[in-house]
Amino acid sequence: MSIPTTNKQTVEIGKANKRKYMLEKVSQRLFLICALLSVITLLLIIGFVFYKGAHPFVAEGYSFIDFIFGSDWVPSEDKFGIFPMIVASIFATIGALIIGVPIGLFTAIFLAEIASERLAKIISPAVQLLAGIPSVLYGVFGLAIIVPFLQNTFGLVKGQSLIAVILVLAIMMLPTIVTVAETAIRAVPQTYREGSLALGVSQIGTIFKVIVPAAKSGIMTAIVLGLGRAIGETMAVILVAGNSLIVPTSLTDSVRPLTTNIALEMGYAFGTHQEMLFATGIVLFSFILILNFVLAKISSKGGN
Amino acid sequence: MEQSKEATIINVRDLNLFYGEKQALFGVDLAIQEKEVTALIGPSGCGKSTFLRTLNRMNDLIDGVKITGEIVIDHEDIYKSNDVIKLRTKVGMVFQKPNLFPMSIYDNVAYGPKMQGIKNKKELNLIVEESLRSAAIWDEVKDRLKTSALGLSGGQQQRVCIARAIAMKPDIILMDEPTSALDPISTLKIEELITNMKEDYTIVIVTHNMQQAARISDKTAFFLNGEVVEYDDTDNIFSTPQDQRTEDYVTGRFG
Amino acid sequence: MRQFKDNLLRGLLWLSAFLSVAVLVMIVGFIFYKGIGLISFDFIFGDYSPDGDGGIWPMIVTTIYTVLISLVIATPIGILAAVYLQEYAKQGRLVRLIRFATESLTGIPSIIYGLFGAVFFVTTLKLGMSILAASLTLTIIVLPVIIRTTEEALKTVPGSYREGSLALGTTKLQTLYKVILPSSMPGILSGIILSVGRIVGESAAIFLTAGTVAAMPDSILSSARTLTVHSYLVTQESGDIELAAAVGIVLIVIILAINLSATYISKKFNRATNK
Numbered sequence: 001m002s003i004p005t006t007n008k009q010t011v012e013i014g015k016a017n018k019r020k021y022m023l024e025k026v027s028q029r030l031f032l033i034c035a036l037l038s039v040i041t042l043l044l045i046i047g048f049v050f051y052k053g054a055h056p057f058v059a060e061g062y063s064f065i066d067f068i069f070g071s072d073w074v075p076s077e078d079k080f081g082i083f084p085m086i087v088a089s090i091f092a093t094i095g096a097l098i099i100g101v102p103i104g105l106f107t108a109i110f111l112a113e114i115a116s117e118r119l120a121k122i123i124s125p126a127v128q129l130l131a132g133i134p135s136v137l138y139g140v141f142g143l144a145i146i147v148p149f150l151q152n153t154f155g156l157v158k159g160q161s162l163i164a165v166i167l168v169l170a171i172m173m174l175p176t177i178v179t180v181a182e183t184a185i186r187a188v189p190q191t192y193r194e195g196s197l198a199l200g201v202s203q204i205g206t207i208f209k210v211i212v213p214a215a216k217s218g219i220m221t222a223i224v225l226g227l228g229r230a231i232g233e234t235m236a237v238i239l240v241a242g243n244s245l246i247v248p249t250s251l252t253d254s255v256r257p258l259t260t261n262i263a264l265e266m267g268y269a270f271g272t273h274q275e276m277l278f279a280t281g282i283v284l285f286s287f288i289l290i291l292n293f294v295l296a297k298i299s300s301k302g303g304n
Numbered sequence: 305m306e307q308s309k310e311a312t313i314i315n316v317r318d319l320n321l322f323y324g325e326k327q328a329l330f331g332v333d334l335a336i337q338e339k340e341v342t343a344l345i346g347p348s349g350c351g352k353s354t355f356l357r358t359l360n361r362m363n364d365l366i367d368g369v370k371i372t373g374e375i376v377i378d379h380e381d382i383y384k385s386n387d388v389i390k391l392r393t394k395v396g397m398v399f400q401k402p403n404l405f406p407m408s409i410y411d412n413v414a415y416g417p418k419m420q421g422i423k424n425k426k427e428l429n430l431i432v433e434e435s436l437r438s439a440a441i442w443d444e445v446k447d448r449l450k451t452s453a454l455g456l457s458g459g460q461q462q463r464v465c466i467a468r469a470i471a472m473k474p475d476i477i478l479m480d481e482p483t484s485a486l487d488p489i490s491t492l493k494i495e496e497l498i499t500n501m502k503e504d505y506t507i508v509i510v511t512h513n514m515q516q517a518a519r520i521s522d523k524t525a526f527f528l529n530g531e532v533v534e535y536d537d538t539d540n541i542f543s544t545p546q547d548q549r550t551e552d553y554v555t556g557r558f559g
Numbered sequence: 560m561r562q563f564k565d566n567l568l569r570g571l572l573w574l575s576a577f578l579s580v581a582v583l584v585m586i587v588g589f590i591f592y593k594g595i596g597l598i599s600f601d602f603i604f605g606d607y608s609p610d611g612d613g614g615i616w617p618m619i620v621t622t623i624y625t626v627l628i629s630l631v632i633a634t635p636i637g638i639l640a641a642v643y644l645q646e647y648a649k650q651g652r653l654v655r656l657i658r659f660a661t662e663s664l665t666g667i668p669s670i671i672y673g674l675f676g677a678v679f680f681v682t683t684l685k686l687g688m689s690i691l692a693a694s695l696t697l698t699i700i701v702l703p704v705i706i707r708t709t710e711e712a713l714k715t716v717p718g719s720y721r722e723g724s725l726a727l728g729t730t731k732l733q734t735l736y737k738v739i740l741p742s743s744m745p746g747i748l749s750g751i752i753l754s755v756g757r758i759v760g761e762s763a764a765i766f767l768t769a770g771t772v773a774a775m776p777d778s779i780l781s782s783a784r785t786l787t788v789h790s791y792l793v794t795q796e797s798g799d800i801e802l803a804a805a806v807g808i809v810l811i812v813i814i815l816a817i818n819l820s821a822t823y824i825s826k827k828f829n830r831a832t833n834k
Binding site for chain 1: 561564565568569571572573574575576578579580582583585586587589590593635636637639640642643644647648656657660661663664666667668669670671672673674675677678679683699702703706730731732733756759760761762763766767787788790791794795798800803804807810811814815817818
């Protein structure tokens with residue numbers, strides 16, 4: 001049994017406090033709404049881009065297969081095939097990975113394990129800074145230096161080419177890969193190094209047999225981030241790609257990756273043409289999802 | 305009996321507490337007397353801190369805590385009322401480690417009253433000075449009230465924490481092992497302070513140090529596995545415990 | 560044999576590091592070498608003129624507009640969202656959903672944001688190609704950055720501050736704005752500064768939503784071009800590498816300043832918490 005005199009007080013809350021509890025409730029709702037905004041925007045983005053991009057196939061009778069595997073993109077003649085762009089995007093990305101990942105990774109290993117502390121203290125922040133430089137400037141560099149270089153060295157008519165895209169993207173990935181991978185390698189406990197060295201394994205052996213495997217998940221993140229930067233890059237790529245609508249058969253062919261197609265034509269496209277650019281966006285988006293998924297699979301497999 | 309009931313300020317009846325599925329307190333009954341120091345002792349994990357935190361509903365902050373039974377403070381069942389603010393202004397708390405905010409000493413002590421809407425500078429000055437005096441730290445900090453509170457020593461910080469609690473003019477002050485992070489001299493100062501404070505406040509203190517309980521408290525409750533094994537005058541608990549387990553604990557046979 | 564392999568690998572490590580550093584030094588060196596000749600007071604503060612002799616002040620102003628507008632919107636929303644996730648939400652489905660959405664937003668390439676901005680802000684909301692449409696698009700781009708950095712900053716605030724404050728009979732809201740937010744301010748600030756870098760460096764999304772008008776914007780509903788877009792367009796349209804590089808210098812200096820202030824703030828923060 002409770003003491004009788006309590007009843008009234010238990011229900012009554014002081015006026016000043018009542019306002020506080022009100023504010024508390026209102027503010028919590030407000031915070032929740034703010035947090036939900038990111039869900040809402042994601043839904044909006046997916047909704048709008050997919051709605052626009054799916055429209056020609058769902059409502060206008062265009063064939064999705066022809067869109068993906070068609071090799072003619074002539075909007076004025078109602079031909080929308082993005083196969084050359086898909087191939088260009090895949091080649092450019094894989095090429096950039098082949099060049100950028102080993103160099104970036106080796107640089108990260110060098111900075112974390114080989115370089116003197118003084119040297120690393122100068123280089124690492126500089127590399128970090130370069131990760132923040134607007135990507136357009138990489139494109140300007142590519143156009144002014146890499147493109148003429150390729151033109152002269154290989155005697156091309158036009159230096160803008162798949163290989164130019166690959167080089168620019170590889171360079172652009174470098175700072176991201178180096179910075180993230182270096183952090184991951186530095187996070188490997190000192191005891192691993194000591195344990196391996198104490199067994200008479202050489203420094204290089206220790207690095208590649210013990211430290212790199214231990215830092216694998218961080219290194220994977222570095223690659224994914226670098227890849228994300230390369231695959232989504234648009235403006236720098238336009239400057240060095242040449243933008244021809246052909247399926248590339250050689251590294252020196254002029255190409256038009258998916259991103260480039262969108263940026264080049266969005267300015268004047270309308271109607272079905274514009275919707276097809278959104279469809280191109282969907283393909284790009286799926287492309288990124290698949291790549292991330294594959295990389296996640298690879299890294300989890302390696303983990304077991 | 306009649307007289308002691310009148311002086312009861314906290315009356316706990318059949319209190320059970322669950323962390324999700326796991327029960328941490330079992331049917332706790334305890335009547336805490338006004339203007340006394342009540343010590344809660346027991347081995348770690350026995351529920352004494354958990355119990356202390358039910359008295360100002362600090363356990364509400366943890367997800368999945370369920371409480372049954374009743375705690376009547378000042379004729380009011382605190383778990384039936386929804387005014388946690390009012391409860392916590394009446395029941396202050398001092399924590400295990402000094403947890404002053406990264407502000408000046410003055411702002412730390414004035415923080416609670418300000419949040420209650422006291423804006424008058426003079427009034428605040430007065431509250432700060434009185435509180436620091438009551439916590440026996442005024443002389444040490446009066447010349448540096450505007451400097452960061454985090455520059456003080458641990459013992460000084462803990463006394464400012466006590467001043468911060470006093471500034472709310474509470475009836476009850478809960479202390480959760482307030483000296484466990486302090487050196488012996490600082491500990492002694494806080495113990496003296498606690499003994500003086502009971503003229504104005506009811507103090508409930510959790511301590512892992514039995515000598516401390518013996519030195520400063522009037523009543524002692526011995527907790528074991530979430531139950532109160534024995535609750536009596538401190539002298540009785542330490543000289544003539546009724547329960548074998550209490551005796552084992554206070555004589556150092558386990559714990 | 561193993562000795563040989565070791566030496567080979569060691570050589571490759573040195574070579575890679577040398578290559579990376581060389582190429583990155585080359586880029587910055589190239590930008591400065593090509594562009595420095597154009598840098599002058601008039602270039603930076605002068606009005607633009609199509610014949611190529613004018614300044615880039617309109618682009619600087621446009622860039623500042625986009626930074627300010629996106630941050631004014633993204634900062635409060637991002638901070639409050641992070642506060643919800645860290646201080647209020649119970650772990651569960653809803654929080655997982657919000658986290659998933661935030662992470663997904665981080666992975667979307669900016670050209671897709673550009674597409675969305677073009678159809679949603681430019682067309683559906685009828686803002687037209689404008690600074691406002693671009694800024695709103697940028698808001699979405701930096702929102703996840705601000706949420707994540709704020710969450711990290713909130714995590715560093717000791718739980719004892721929260722307990723200490725609440726035990727004094729304050730509300731969560733009071734505790735939040737008097738104790739928790741001030742304590743995590745440096746971390747939040749460096750997140751905001753990083754967002755500035757992201758906005759200044761962005762090009763594709765702005766290209767699709769703000770258009771390319773090379774003139775001083777009359778209002779935030781005007782089409783205009785930012786520094787990055789300008790750098791791109793002068794390269795693409797007229798092949799004016801020197802001009803593009805000069806704009807590049809301005810951009811690099813801005814990014815450098817942003818990074819230095821972020822480092823400075825986080826260093827100061829670390830010193831304060833280590834006390």
